[in-house]
């Protein structure tokens with residue numbers, strides 16, 4: 001086992017692109033909110049596939065849908081109609097209360113689609129994004145992403161992108177003019193440090209967009225599909241986006257992305273956008289199953305209740321000498337530390353809990369929404385232990 005572990009790490013390190021910084025853990029299988037390493041050790045998963053595993057690992061409804069559809073038809077470009085795609089598009093549009101959807105394969109690709117759609121619809125070039133926002137790593141999406149480390153090696157990026165402070169409607173108003181096609185924000189900034197939109201902020205952004213003839217793009221790639229205790233986080237704020245970007249947990253763990261288009265965003269002019277794998281029946285079948293689990297089951301409500309209880313508990317019990325702030329919505333939880341998060345992640349892994357950073361000082365927990373109460377509270381207790389030890 002030990003040799004297999006070393007072989008895998010050496011082999012991957014020898015051939016990987018270099019883009020990823022990896023931990024010395026080799027994950028071989030998962031079930032629910034548990035992950036198992038090559039030595040047979042079980043971990044409580046608070047990484048949740050970085051947001052792609054809201055339904056957990058090996059969910060039976062997703063497995064059954066994938067197996068059935070894989071045998072029926074996997075590849076079918078949108079040259080042709082397909083019944084699974086038709087059913088999925090209708091179900092997703094109904095769930096999001098948006099009339100139309102473009103299906104793609106990842107979050108960054110959904111952001112690219114949103115930028116193109118809003119430019120085409122308004123005839124304007126500029127995109128306004130938020131400081132600390134994260135929207136992906138392809139060149140257009142990267143232009144809207146704030147983090148300098150991700151951007152610097154690849155500049156120049158799109159020149160027509162402006163960044164304004166998050167949660168500051170006055171600064172946004174100052175940045176709007178007749179060149180602005182769209183404003184893009186996350187309802188809870190994920191990679192930027194788990195920072196929820198302040199009450200009323202999204203409403204103000206939506207109003208400012210409308211007054212300026214600009215479109216509102218909400219990036220719910222991480223916040224969508226039950227994560228925050230709502231099917232989509234913006235439902236808590238009572239706003240309606242013009243464009244809604246989705247990916248990560250959209251298809252129960254299979255790669256897929258979506259750009260939902262509201263009335264003001266209209267439609268793409270024919271033949272101006274596309275994707276070979278976009279709308280493939282395999283992803284659509286998985287998406288349909290994932291949506292059904294979330295809409296008919298109690299996972300979304302569970303995320304809201306358990307998330308609120310965990311936040312209350314952490315706020316009351318985490319030591320102030322180690323922790324600056326505890327934030328989040330639903331089961332999207334951020335703990336801002338006074339020190340670096342790296343050693344905390346390592347200590348958690350040693351005690352059987354895998355978790356995420358969000359920047360250098362924020363510990364982020366994104367457990368699958370199917371996590372059992374026992375595992376959830378065990379993970380919370382381990383976080384408390386580790387942060388009480390760390391001085």
Ligand SMILES: *Cc1c(COP(=O)(O)O)cnc(C)c1O
Nearest residue numbers: 106107108134135136190221222
């Ligand atoms: C992960 C993420 C993206 C990018 O998605 P990919 O599938 O990795 O391209 C974009 N926006 C947000 C908010 C994300 O969390």
